[in-house]
Amino acid sequence: ADEYDGDGVTQGWRDLGIKMEGEMARELAGSFDEIFGRAEFRHKWLVHLRKPTGSERSVANGRELLVSGPGRGHNPIRAALRRDLAPARDVRIVVAYFLPSWRMRRQLMRVARRGGRVQLVLAGKSDVRLSRWASRSLYRRLLRSGIEIYEYQPQILHAKLYLIDRAVYVGSANLDLRSLRINYELMVRFEEDAVAEQARAIFEDCLAHCRCITLEDWIRSRTLWRRLKQRWAYWLLVRLDPYLARRQWLRLPD
Numbered sequence: 001a002d003e004y005d006g007d008g009v010t011q012g013w014r015d016l017g018i019k020m021e022g023e024m025a026r027e028l029a030g031s032f033d034e035i036f037g038r039a040e041f042r043h044k045w046l047v048h049l050r051k052p053t054g055s056e057r058s059v060a061n062g063r064e065l066l067v068s069g070p071g072r073g074h075n076p077i078r079a080a081l082r083r084d085l086a087p088a089r090d091v092r093i094v095v096a097y098f099l100p101s102w103r104m105r106r107q108l109m110r111v112a113r114r115g116g117r118v119q120l121v122l123a124g125k126s127d128v129r130l131s132r133w134a135s136r137s138l139y140r141r142l143l144r145s146g147i148e149i150y151e152y153q154p155q156i157l158h159a160k161l162y163l164i165d166r167a168v169y170v171g172s173a174n175l176d177l178r179s180l181r182i183n184y185e186l187m188v189r190f191e192e193d194a195v196a197e198q199a200r201a202i203f204e205d206c207l208a209h210c211r212c213i214t215l216e217d218w219i220r221s222r223t224l225w226r227r228l229k230q231r232w233a234y235w236l237l238v239r240l241d242p243y244l245a246r247r248q249w250l251r252l253p254d
Contacts, residue, residue: 112146124151133233150210
């Protein structure tokens with residue numbers, strides 16, 4: 001789209017893509033075709049009782065395809081992230097929309113509290129202002145736990161990159177309730193030193209264009225109006241939005 005015309009610094013949205021070849025590319029293409037065929041605007045009656053679309057697909061050379069979609073039960077992307085975060089010591093995340101569940105936030109805070117390092121690069125500018133406000137309602141507690149928060153400044157941030165020790169995730173999923181509970185998403189998980197090295201270089205490049213958010217500055221900047229606005233946005237996206245999304249998803253065909 002026209003929004004991507006640029007380098008993500010001087011102009012255009014900041015995003016991240018990955019070039020795949022061979023068997024993994026065929027797996028990705030097949031998975032996309034499968035979920036695209038299922039992602040109708042309206043679904044048949046009782047379809048919400050089915051198992052979620054997609055499944056984990058392990059392939060050679062430490063690469064894993066993770067596919068998720070609406071439905072009951074297991075979410076492969078969420079499960080893989082939780083599994084990697086449990087023993088993690090070094091976590092670096094770049095996401096456009098950050099509104100993780102309480103359980104995921106608790107895992108991130110535990111990494112920092114046990115002496116690990118957690119760095120979050122989040123949107124300083126966003127195409128969804130409500131999402132940015134809701135994310136900021138979480139900053140104070142995260143900062144107090146020792147998590148480092150940075151906001152990307154030059155352009156709108158739309159990238160998704162997760163580095164959890166040696167594991168690297170690239171794909172479509174943000175760290176929010178929609179991505180991990182409602183949306184159709186595709187992620188590739190790598191456990192390769194060469195990929196991790198490239199991912200760290202990309203992360204550091206993003207970090208060079210960020211503003212560091214400190215706890216002291218954050219507390220001073222939070223006026224009553226800002227706190228009310230952020231809590232209101234949080235309520236809308238955590239409480240109301242999932243309810244409306246489920247209602248829309250369960251609507252019967254005309």
